[in-house]
Amino acid sequence: MALLxxxxxxxxxxxxxxxxxxxxxxxxxxIVGLIGPNGAGKTTCFNMIAGVYKxxxxxxxxxxxxxxxxxxxxxxxxxxxxxxxxxxxxAGLSVLDNVVVGALNATASVVEARKVAEEVLDVxxxxxxxxxxxxxxxxxxxxxxxxxxxxxxxxxxxxxDEVMAGLRPTEVDLMVRVLLDLNKRGLTIxxxxxxxxxxxxxxxNIVVLHHGELISRGTPDxxxxxxxxxxxxxxEEAL
Amino acid sequence: MKFLLDGVPRSALVLLALFFAGLLFAPMVANDYVxxxxxxxxxxxxxxxxxxxMMGFAGQLSLGHALYIGLGAYxxxxxxxxxxxxxxxxxxxxxxxxGAVGALIGFLAFRFGVSGVYFAILTIAFAEFxxxxxxxxxxxxxxxxxxxxxxxxxxxxxxxxxxxxxxFYYILLAMTVAVFILCHLLLxxxxxxxxxxxxxxxxxxEALGINIFRYKMYAVVLSAALTALGGVFFAFFYNNLFxxxxxxxxxxxxxxLGPIIGGxxxxxxxxxxxxxxxxxxxxxxxxxxxxxxxLPGVKQVFYGFCLLVVVMFLPDGVWPPxxxxxxxxxxxxxxxx
Numbered sequence: 001m002a003l004l005x006x007x008x009x010x011x012x013x014x015x016x017x018x019x020x021x022x023x024x025x026x027x028x029x030x031i032v033g034l035i036g037p038n039g040a041g042k043t044t045c046f047n048m049i050a051g052v053y054k055x056x057x058x059x060x061x062x063x064x065x066x067x068x069x070x071x072x073x074x075x076x077x078x079x080x081x082x083x084x085x086x087x088x089x090x091a092g093l094s095v096l097d098n099v100v101v102g103a104l105n106a107t108a109s110v111v112e113a114r115k116v117a118e119e120v121l122d123v124x125x126x127x128x129x130x131x132x133x134x135x136x137x138x139x140x141x142x143x144x145x146x147x148x149x150x151x152x153x154x155x156x157x158x159x160x161d162e163v164m165a166g167l168r169p170t171e172v173d174l175m176v177r178v179l180l181d182l183n184k185r186g187l188t189i190x191x192x193x194x195x196x197x198x199x200x201x202x203x204x205n206i207v208v209l210h211h212g213e214l215i216s217r218g219t220p221d222x223x224x225x226x227x228x229x230x231x232x233x234x235x236e237e238a239l
Numbered sequence: 240m241k242f243l244l245d246g247v248p249r250s251a252l253v254l255l256a257l258f259f260a261g262l263l264f265a266p267m268v269a270n271d272y273v274x275x276x277x278x279x280x281x282x283x284x285x286x287x288x289x290x291x292x293m294m295g296f297a298g299q300l301s302l303g304h305a306l307y308i309g310l311g312a313y314x315x316x317x318x319x320x321x322x323x324x325x326x327x328x329x330x331x332x333x334x335x336x337x338g339a340v341g342a343l344i345g346f347l348a349f350r351f352g353v354s355g356v357y358f359a360i361l362t363i364a365f366a367e368f369x370x371x372x373x374x375x376x377x378x379x380x381x382x383x384x385x386x387x388x389x390x391x392x393x394x395x396x397x398x399x400x401x402x403x404x405x406x407f408y409y410i411l412l413a414m415t416v417a418v419f420i421l422c423h424l425l426l427x428x429x430x431x432x433x434x435x436x437x438x439x440x441x442x443x444x445e446a447l448g449i450n451i452f453r454y455k456m457y458a459v460v461l462s463a464a465l466t467a468l469g470g471v472f473f474a475f476f477y478n479n480l481f482x483x484x485x486x487x488x489x490x491x492x493x494x495x496l497g498p499i500i501g502g503x504x505x506x507x508x509x510x511x512x513x514x515x516x517x518x519x520x521x522x523x524x525x526x527x528x529x530x531x532x533x534l535p536g537v538k539q540v541f542y543g544f545c546l547l548v549v550v551m552f553l554p555d556g557v558w559p560p561x562x563x564x565x566x567x568x569x570x571x572x573x574x575x576x
Binding site for chain 2: 050052071072073076081082084088089090091092093097100102104105108110113153
């Protein structure tokens, strides 16, 4: 049984079919990439897993238990942490306090949560900026803060929505190293990513969405050779 | 006790101690007039602090806090006058009922996704219901007002809250200090962190495992109940209650001006704001009196002017820059204090 099982989920927004009958799974301890052109339905898929939207049909299971339609906070408590593509830092709070809020998910003690937060900030290289207000961070740092906050909730599964976007190549490599290290320590990751260099380096399995439908899945090598994938990214004529 | 002082800069403690000592000994030197002004200041500091829990911490704008003041006032006053129940006992039902009304408003709003200005309008609506309702509630005097017996007391009757202004001053000072400490502790607790998170971004807060409905409810109920305690004081200090005054929206606005001018979401904002506003307004009144000018509504114009200046030049309120000036911002870990 995979840690996350998504089967046949669909979602429409007043007639627009954003996601149609998508099925995939994320096995425990693995990193799965979710890719596709803009508007393919990746973030909508994420939002259904994370509880922001209730799927119109289909089911989402975490460890075999149905979580489709539960509230985001319940799903976080259940062990899924997420980041937002459009970052949502607690702007008025310090970087440290942002992460403390996340850490309080796993402990009621603020002292304990602070310890966890300090550790997480260390891992993501944000420790020197811990006392700054989150509003003063640059975009790459805000992306890192998103990851730090989600990580602090102590998830079993981490959903990353384009955390590499806007990062410089060296920063991408750093983030890849961090994620690989976390994965080695047992964290399962599902990531939406446009930065192919990161996806290829991280994901053991890739799921490709196009116009809300799943068009391909497999290892990075298989995906790179799949004509359907090439078509949707490069256009029919290019082939 | 140690936890209470943890991470508070020493200079802040010294200043705080001096400030508190000043308030403690003020009645020894103050005349009756100054004492009433000080009571007014503390009253606004207290009520502002209570409002701040909802708006400053949890980000829920209430423009109807006069509702809770009025409920606290009317319930304890009625129990005292009609049944001889001591306000110290009467405050329990008063706080419970106010908290329940807060819970009702919160439930209606948060369950059905009413937020922002629409939430604020809902709070105004309930305060107006109460104003009109009490206007016709003849059991407690209706629009004609409800009065507590006033007599010259030779000694303070603490149990029935009848006595000198000095007694009221100290009771109010204790309330203000208590709610200040409570807010300080709350900000350092899980609930405090969660409130700030909800204020900054409800979606992100929810994604981090926070039941935002529940925590918003906590803020509303706590704020409502504590504000009602201010109402208990109001009733027994002023001894007369008129729905048109107690529940009026201008009362709600008065309560929130202090924290806005002092600094929303800060611990000292409501206190600084109350001192500034009431202090300046009373000085203005005094000056006008000396000059022999009598202009009705000048206080309101003055409040408006203060608000304008603060919003334009100090959008975070007076306290944050003042704190910097005093060198108290070494503890920059939290946007508080």
